[in-house]
Amino acid sequence: MTTTIQTIEQEVLRIGKQAKEAAHALSRLGEEEKNRILLSMADEIDARKDDLQTANSSDLTAGREAGLSAALLDRLELTDARVRSMSDGIREIVTLPDPVGDVLRAWARPNGLEIEKVRVPIGVIGIIYESRPNVTADAAALCFKASNAVILRGGKEARHSNHAIAETLKEGGSRAGLPTHAVQLIGTTDRDAVRVLVQMTDFVDIIIPRGGEGLIRAVAEMSHVPVIKHYKGVCHTYVDASADLDMALIVCENAKVQRPGVCNAMETMLVHEAVAKDFLPRISERLLSQGVELRGDKASRRIVPQMNPAVDEDWEEEYLDLILAVRVVPDIDAAIEHINTFGSHHSDAIVAGENTVQDAFCRQVDSATVYVNASTRFTDGAEFGMGAEIGISTDKLHARGPMGLEELTTYKFVINGDGQIKQ
Amino acid sequence: MTTTIQTIEQEVLRIGKQAKEAAHALSRLGEEEKNRILLSMADEIDARKDDLQTANSSDLTAGREAGLSAALLDRLELTDARVRSMSDGIREIVTLPDPVGDVLRAWARPNGLEIEKVRVPIGVIGIIYESRPNVTADAAALCFKASNAVILRGGKEARHSNHAIAETLKEGGSRAGLPTHAVQLIGTTDRDAVRVLVQMTDFVDIIIPRGGEGLIRAVAEMSHVPVIKHYKGVCHTYVDASADLDMALIVCENAKVQRPGVCNAMETMLVHEAVAKDFLPRISERLLSQGVELRGDKASRRIVPQMNPAVDEDWEEEYLDLILAVRVVPDIDAAIEHINTFGSHHSDAIVAGENTVQDAFCRQVDSATVYVNASTRFTDGAEFGMGAEIGISTDKLHARGPMGLEELTTYKFVINGDGQIKQ
Numbered sequence: 001m002t003t004t005i006q007t008i009e010q011e012v013l014r015i016g017k018q019a020k021e022a023a024h025a026l027s028r029l030g031e032e033e034k035n036r037i038l039l040s041m042a043d044e045i046d047a048r049k050d051d052l053q054t055a056n057s058s059d060l061t062a063g064r065e066a067g068l069s070a071a072l073l074d075r076l077e078l079t080d081a082r083v084r085s086m087s088d089g090i091r092e093i094v095t096l097p098d099p100v101g102d103v104l105r106a107w108a109r110p111n112g113l114e115i116e117k118v119r120v121p122i123g124v125i126g127i128i129y130e131s132r133p134n135v136t137a138d139a140a141a142l143c144f145k146a147s148n149a150v151i152l153r154g155g156k157e158a159r160h161s162n163h164a165i166a167e168t169l170k171e172g173g174s175r176a177g178l179p180t181h182a183v184q185l186i187g188t189t190d191r192d193a194v195r196v197l198v199q200m201t202d203f204v205d206i207i208i209p210r211g212g213e214g215l216i217r218a219v220a221e222m223s224h225v226p227v228i229k230h231y232k233g234v235c236h237t238y239v240d241a242s243a244d245l246d247m248a249l250i251v252c253e254n255a256k257v258q259r260p261g262v263c264n265a266m267e268t269m270l271v272h273e274a275v276a277k278d279f280l281p282r283i284s285e286r287l288l289s290q291g292v293e294l295r296g297d298k299a300s301r302r303i304v305p306q307m308n309p310a311v312d313e314d315w316e317e318e319y320l321d322l323i324l325a326v327r328v329v330p331d332i333d334a335a336i337e338h339i340n341t342f343g344s345h346h347s348d349a350i351v352a353g354e355n356t357v358q359d360a361f362c363r364q365v366d367s368a369t370v371y372v373n374a375s376t377r378f379t380d381g382a383e384f385g386m387g388a389e390i391g392i393s394t395d396k397l398h399a400r401g402p403m404g405l406e407e408l409t410t411y412k413f414v415i416n417g418d419g420q421i422k423q
Numbered sequence: 424m425t426t427t428i429q430t431i432e433q434e435v436l437r438i439g440k441q442a443k444e445a446a447h448a449l450s451r452l453g454e455e456e457k458n459r460i461l462l463s464m465a466d467e468i469d470a471r472k473d474d475l476q477t478a479n480s481s482d483l484t485a486g487r488e489a490g491l492s493a494a495l496l497d498r499l500e501l502t503d504a505r506v507r508s509m510s511d512g513i514r515e516i517v518t519l520p521d522p523v524g525d526v527l528r529a530w531a532r533p534n535g536l537e538i539e540k541v542r543v544p545i546g547v548i549g550i551i552y553e554s555r556p557n558v559t560a561d562a563a564a565l566c567f568k569a570s571n572a573v574i575l576r577g578g579k580e581a582r583h584s585n586h587a588i589a590e591t592l593k594e595g596g597s598r599a600g601l602p603t604h605a606v607q608l609i610g611t612t613d614r615d616a617v618r619v620l621v622q623m624t625d626f627v628d629i630i631i632p633r634g635g636e637g638l639i640r641a642v643a644e645m646s647h648v649p650v651i652k653h654y655k656g657v658c659h660t661y662v663d664a665s666a667d668l669d670m671a672l673i674v675c676e677n678a679k680v681q682r683p684g685v686c687n688a689m690e691t692m693l694v695h696e697a698v699a700k701d702f703l704p705r706i707s708e709r710l711l712s713q714g715v716e717l718r719g720d721k722a723s724r725r726i727v728p729q730m731n732p733a734v735d736e737d738w739e740e741e742y743l744d745l746i747l748a749v750r751v752v753p754d755i756d757a758a759i760e761h762i763n764t765f766g767s768h769h770s771d772a773i774v775a776g777e778n779t780v781q782d783a784f785c786r787q788v789d790s791a792t793v794y795v796n797a798s799t800r801f802t803d804g805a806e807f808g809m810g811a812e813i814g815i816s817t818d819k820l821h822a823r824g825p826m827g828l829e830e831l832t833t834y835k836f837v838i839n840g841d842g843q844i845k846q
Contacts, residue, residue: 024763027787109808113797122819123789205819226649226820247842254844340447362837364450366546374536374840383845384836385532396545396628396833397649397821410819413807414785417797419670421677422806 005192012196016203018181019124022149025179031098037176042090044172049083055164063157075131086137093141096387099406100147114416119409121147123205126197128153130211133161140169140183142390146408149182156189198223230394232318233263233346235376238335240352241274248351252283254375257290261320264347264379268325270335276328280304292322299328315342332357336364345394347376368394368401428615435619439626441604442547445572448602454521460599465513467595472506478587486580498554509560516564519810522829523570537839542832544570546628549620551576553634556584563592563606565813569831572605579612621646653817655741656686656769658799661758663775664697671774677798680713684743687770687802691748693758699751703727715745722751738765755780759787768817770802791817791824
């Protein structure tokens with residue numbers, strides 16, 4: 001059966017309209033009610049484990065037939081542990097404080113008007129993601145806890161799993177009072193559905209894409225709705241002349257090798273020329289022995305000949321692998337300029353002893369997260385103590401860095417008077 | 424002489440690149456330095472009053488020849504008082520606290536990492552505006568005080584004035600240490616320049632358009648850079664069954680007639696059916712006597728036959744004039760639904776005595792600013808005590824309602840450690 005573009009458009013617009021209505025219903029729910037609904041969702045996931053795994057088998061079978069890589073098939077699979085971690089994830093969200101209704105600031109004016117800046121839900125959030133089906137539960141629960149309606153659009157490889165998870169959330173939730181259409185999944189896997197979703201500005205307030213750079217760029221380019229995103233993490237560590245080199249050694253090693261395939265791993269190391277001769281041989285020995293390929297500029301290679309030559313493209317590359325670009329810089333200004341020019345404004349670190357150097361780095365490096373004497377690997381909602389995160393933003397507006405529940409809210413001004421009029 | 428599109432594109436890209444460099448230089452300035460620069464700008468404006476007025480005469484002459492309306496010519500004119508209010512406006516910005524560097528939140532993690540969420544400049548801000556030349560000075564000074572580089576693009580009717588003002592700011596500023604290219608005006612009045620400006624995502628972080636709905640829609644549709652905006656103000660006042668009708672009378676009158684041509688004036692009045700018979704004749708008498716045209720639904724016209732009939736379009740109309748749409752509603756839910764459906768999410772008020780009704784209104788009306796027992800006319804940076812405002816946002820991301828200096832900043836996470844690594 002083929003679906004026409006018109007049908008898809010009508011279907012997605014209908015989902016959008018329903019979400020907007022649900023957002024209004026959600027604005028009436030209090031924290032207790034929301035937590036009860038979330039717990040009911042979590043219980044339903046546990047109760048329906050077998051159904052979820054049956055649906056997941058269909059995806060795995062189709063994936064194997066379509067020749068998906070072992071890595072992709074692994075991400076797709078809903079093991080017992082992963083089902084359990086979905087329901088536990090929801091229970092953890094229950095324990096997080098509800099940001100809605102928080103008074104961010106309150107003040108009175110000379111005419112007696114009382115102004116409050118109050119946290120409120122954003123409204124309708126569209127989440128576009130790739131192969132991991134657990135995102136369906138995580139994203140829905142986070143959006144709901146902040147009183148937002150959510151429209152989910154998962155990858156087609158996980159379509160049976162996503163459908164089963166979404167239905168489970170809805171049934172568990174409804175039993176405890178989840179407003180109709182507060183959680184919706186776009187059923188069709190047609191690509192036109194994404195276009196309609198990101199362009200229906202009347203119904204959708206924000207789009208959060210989660211996945212590879214290709215997906216995110218495609219969404220950002222098509223979207224008329226504001227998109228919060230990060231394309232990639234080209235993270236740096238700069239080792240200053242004033243650094244404690246023993247500390248630099250463990251910080252750089254950790255940032256590169258502890259988990260190289262993630263966005264907050266270090267991709268480029270910059271070293272002040274005054275300590276390069278001392279530091280580079282030591283760090284290189286450590287990294288080479290762990291299978292890291294080093295790609296150095298000329299000055300680095302003069303000191304460590306085992307390095308391969310770095311080409312221009314290396315400075316902008318997100319390897320997500322055991323590869324590190326290395327450059328010797330004459331001073332902190334050159335380090336900052338390198339990071340601001342070639343980096344992705346995600347997470348960048350300095351190892352330095354001098355305060356003025358640390359301060360200049362923190363002030364002038366234009367990134368969501370800047371570290372002094374610590375590994376870049378800490379950029380993560382849980383590590384920040386924010387609880388679950390919906391993603392990381394390298395944008396500058398609204399949210400920057402790890403995004404948790406608070407970042408799924410906006411604010412309004414509520415003003416109380418007793419008949420004030422403008423003179 | 425004609426300018427090719429390529430030349431315009433190169434020129435605007437060059438301005439963008441320079442602004443990005445200036446943004447970096449600006450990140451090094453402290454509050455005292457910025458205030459000294461602002462004062463020097465203000466003094467230069469006073470000192471060059473005659474030059475500014477000579478440039479302004481060229482615009483006025485060209486405007487008269489082009490047949491601009493008297494209202495437009497009035498907005499264009501730089502009288503002595505207006506020049507003075509530009510320089511005084513800058514001096515007022517000097518007195519506002521510098522938001523940059525404010526620590527929004529600080530906490531420590533169990534592993535000893537100290538996390539600070541710190542206010543930082545956004546970077547490069549593009550301001551697109553229409554005929555009032557004073558925006559050149561106001562916007563440049565506000566953006567600069569928050570350590571942002573600004574790219575100004577004014578209307579072609581004011582091009583000589585804008586050029587003269589921008590040059591004056593730059594000269595006054597440079598004398599006190601303004602970084603080169605921190606304030607730039609796009610000289611060409613070609614429309615292609617706007618397209619290039621709003622699409623150069625590598626150099627511009629945010630666009631703020633100021634002007635009529637047509638300008639703002641055109642900018643928003645073309646832009647790849649995030650735009651903060653408000654299209655229009657279709658503001659409501661809802662008079663509840665529990666209202667003090669004497670208060671409702673003065674609040675509604677003020678919201679409609681005190682200055683009808685502005686975005687926070689009331690355009691639609693909603694009245695609970697239980698008080699319509701009592702209230703509508705009284706408010707109508709007041710408004711009709713002040714020349715207000717009333718456009719009512721059937722129920723309103725049954726009570727006040729002097730009303731003209733309202734048609735569907737009236738509910739979405741921003742009259743900016745002495746016209747008021749009037750509707751009788753059965754309950755607060757209907758009022759809220761009307762406002763969320765037809766309103767512009769700008770400023771909406773309730774007059775009511777009952778707390779539960781007030782709370783429902785504040786919670787469920789999806790607007791930037793909601794008022795209880797006060798006139799909508801207070802939505803304004805100065806009235807909120809924020810000092811000067813760069814505009815009003817009806818968007819939900821980043822900034823909502825009046826935008827002052829704080830809204831011209833973003834934040835970053837600054838994390839201090841002593842060698843922490845991820846386990």
